[in-house]
Amino acid sequence: MGFASDWKSAKTTFETATGKKKPSAKFMGVFHKSGLEDVTKALDTALGKSDAKALEKALLDYVKSATAYQTTLEKSAKAEGVATIAAELKKLGQSLDDIGRRAGVAVNERIAEMREDAEAEKAKEVEEQGKAARAIADKAAVQIDGLLKTTNADVKLLDQAAANADLALRNVLEAQGAGNAKEAKAQAAAVQTAAKAVDTQAKKIAATATQAAKLFSQAKAAVAKMKLDPKQYGGRDPAQGAFDRADGIVMKLDQMKDEAAEAATEAAGIVKEAAQALKGALDLRATYLASCRKLAKRAQDADSFYDTVARDVGGQADRAQQEQMVADEAEDDKRAASIKTATFYVTQVRQQAAQAKKEILAAANEITGTRKSFPSMVSDKDPDFGPLLAAAKVSLDGLKESRAALTKAETKIDKVETALKKLG
Structure with missing residues (x-):
């Protein structure tokens, strides 16, 4: 049942009540040209959809049509001298007013319902976006943390290679001191091998740091594109916690990259020292102090x-x-x-x-x-x-x-x- 049915019922009631009093054909012609069938159907249709403007228009159209219709009927009744149906006209007017009142309530309730639905949908969307942002940041943080673990392993290999270079240099000095030129050259070659290993690890560490920075930048850009409003998340970016962790690791990796580069430079210096040692031109005490x-x-x-x-x-x-x-x-x-x-x-x-x-x-x-x-x-x-x-x-x-x-x-x-x- 809808408002179109309510109008049809009101119309039938009026026709039944006035049938015996036989209003003029001209009056009944005016009565049948109400136009309310279309506006009540439009009202019912609008209530079944989710368009606030259409609802407001449908209600306004009904009010205008019903008001104009009642005015037209009253004028026609006076002109035709059918005052005998005044009571029925009053009841019809009351029915039209009742339809308008109930339609107003229904429209307001429907708009309120739509607003609540929209707010709920918006809240759900905000929550889903927050989850998506956190997922992006968490994934980046996990990946970057994995890169830190890889770098920790690379740093251990670098430190070992650096220690090997340092040891080989001392062995060069000892072999030189013992007059064993062949062993001194062999240990000098070992210095070069160890120094190359240091350089290789330093480059790997630098590449990993660059990769981590790129991952962090990409994740930040992806979340930025979502254009989240911090106000909807208690004043804080929902991904900030994970990004803070990731940023801390990226900074640490950058520091490790610099330290690895320094170690590579030192290793290259040890190669030169080994060459000097072979020539007997190296300060023994200074070398051991550096070690x-x-x-x-x-x-x-x-x-x-x-x-x-x-x-x-x-x-x-x-x-x-x-x-x-x-x-x-x-x-x-x-x-x-x-x-x-x-x-x-x-x-x-x-x-x-x-x-x-x-x-x-x-x-x-x-x-x-x-x-x-x-x-x-x-x-x-x-x-x-x-x-x-x-x-x-x-x-x-x-x-x-x-x-x-x-x-x-x-x-x-x-x-x-x-x-x-x-x-x-």
Whole structure:
């Protein structure tokens, strides 16, 4: 049922009520030319669609048509002298007014409904755009983090190559000092090989840093094209958190690129020093002092790196324990979720701690081995060598502390794992 049916019903009621009073044919001709069939049908049609302007027009058309129609009927009734149907005309007018009133309510409700639908759709669109933006930023952050892991591995290879170059240079000096020219040349060749390896790794690190910067730039551009309004997300770009993380990594990679370039330059310098050593034109003390500085720096870098790793792994172990404690008290879905999260961190800690402890041992052995390879002139009591060797020892102690912290994290997750097994 619609307003067209309501008009038809009102029309039929009027015709039935006035039938016995037999209004003039001329009056009835005016009565039948209402035009309300079309406007009520248009009103019904508009209410079935989602066009606010069409609704407002349909309502206005009805009001105008109904008002004009009533005025025309009243004039015709007076002209034809059919005052006997005044009561019926009044009732018809009331029916038309009632249709107009109900149509107004229906139109207003429909417009309000459309507005709510539009707002809901807009909110959904905003949410979906926010998710899409976060997905773009998260993907970039994950990819860039992967590049950082690749670069960390490349840096280790570079450091090893740099240490090899430094060792080979010392071997050149020792062979020269022993009068073994053949061995000195062989070690000089080893210096060149190691220096090339440093240069190769430095170029790989630079290429990775460039790739990371490009990924970051592309992701930022993709989100910028979405033209998100921060006001719709609590005043903050929904992708900002992931972009901040990614940006931090890009900056770190850029720093690592610069450090790798410096290492390549130093390695190239060692090649020249090896050539000078073969000619007997190299300052022995200065060369070993430079080696001590490099040893101290490698030790400090390793200490700083694995201290960060140990803290991160320890934090993950704490998170595993917290989730296990939540699971102890929780029920059903929340318990299952906490067990899943705790299990994830247990696995992460176990893998990362084992790998880090292995690398720490290798780093400590390299530092200790290099220290032992120095000749007696490199003494702890020497005013130049002493402070550098002491700094390397402090860093070695730091590596031991990091290894102990990793062992502590492993012990913690062993207990967590035991508790999780009891939970089923």
